[in-house]
Amino acid sequence: MKNLQTPLPTIKRIPAYLKLLNEFENNEEEWISTTMISERLNLKPIQIRKDMAFTGIIGQPKKGYPVKELKNKILTFLGWNNATDAFLVGCGGLGSALLGYKGFETHGLNIVGAFDSNPDKIGSLIHGKTVMDISKLGDLAKRMFVKIGIITVPEKYAQQIADLMVEAGIKAIWNFAPVKLNLPNDVCLQMEDLSEGLAVLSVKLKHAIGEE
Amino acid sequence: MKNLQTPLPTIKRIPAYLKLLNEFENNEEEWISTTMISERLNLKPIQIRKDMAFTGIIGQPKKGYPVKELKNKILTFLGWNNATDAFLVGCGGLGSALLGYKGFETHGLNIVGAFDSNPDKIGSLIHGKTVMDISKLGDLAKRMFVKIGIITVPEKYAQQIADLMVEAGIKAIWNFAPVKLNLPNDVCLQMEDLSEGLAVLSVKLKHAIGEE
């Protein structure tokens, strides 16, 4: 089988297309073209057309792409048609913020459990979700067939939480702790590291100010 | 002048090197080699050597790089020697989490002001920082020569906050609202969009589960 895997940069751009499509849908537009997308998103039309091809959509010369159909293709492509259940571990500042974020349902994510190890937090409500004891994670994940785990604990606990998740049958980990995690091959990992973005911003700023 | 600009992927990897260097420094190691880094960070030695070259460090065959010196080169490269003052606007869940994050000082960032437009929040303390009225931002930024702005407001207010920041002389914006911002050329922008990472994770998970 040939490798026609979607490039990572394409996957990252797709949520932006989806967002724009929702807007078009709300305005009851039927068609959207690469020229329109290009104006709104500051991308080159050719790049957008290339990206579109990966979703499997077929466009119509002179009109563009049918909004509703393209949206569905994208939802299917991402697997965001129905939100997947997820557990979040670590109810500190960032964890709480994620628990309170309303947009996840439309992003394929449904946080159905919040866990912590701090007795002061266990039993409390955060954005309407009861914080449970981390020791309960294993059983619950197995019973509920939870496949996604979100790690928002301090760095030094991240690996052990990841191990717990793997043991509980979780197959995808979204990790906000800045540590390399050791995971079996069949568990996928997405690292989220703010220091990357901050580094880029810092370098840009240095250049901008340095070149005055 | 030739374009020997540092590649973006290199810049993003540099904070991970820095983190490892701090660890080595704490263990009082004097030298670090690409082989060691490679084992810890799961990167290819050749890639690490290429990255190192951009920091300006000169290594020593058979020994590697001097830990202290490399750390300094990296700090200088990123401009993280002294933290730059920043203002944060939008004290909701994410904003509060960022205000409480301890690691920023070592990442070149010093959040010296928190702003919001909600009267209930103005005057309150979040992680020891007083929330100020957004209308104060302009004057304060100018007087304090603040150059970095962090936007954690809801999407629909992001552009107007950005305009305020630009007007106040801010030169770099770290934007957590998922909207394209229109900014003058001399203001740099770093977008932080969680939906990108979530999209990547979703696609990975879909493949992993689909290919069982």
Place this chain on the structure above:
DNA sequence: TAGATTGTTAATCGATTAACAATC
């Protein structure tokens, strides 16, 4: 029909990887 827009094939660009000489 004319023209806008898609989709495909080829060219370019940039980052990663490989090969290897230099060096302590």
Place this chain on the structure above:
DNA sequence: TAGATTGTTAATCGATTAACAATC
């Protein structure tokens, strides 16, 4: 000296961009 590791030059790979034919 021998060997590990750096640094440089060249090759490869993958993503973006360009060119252009197809089509409604």
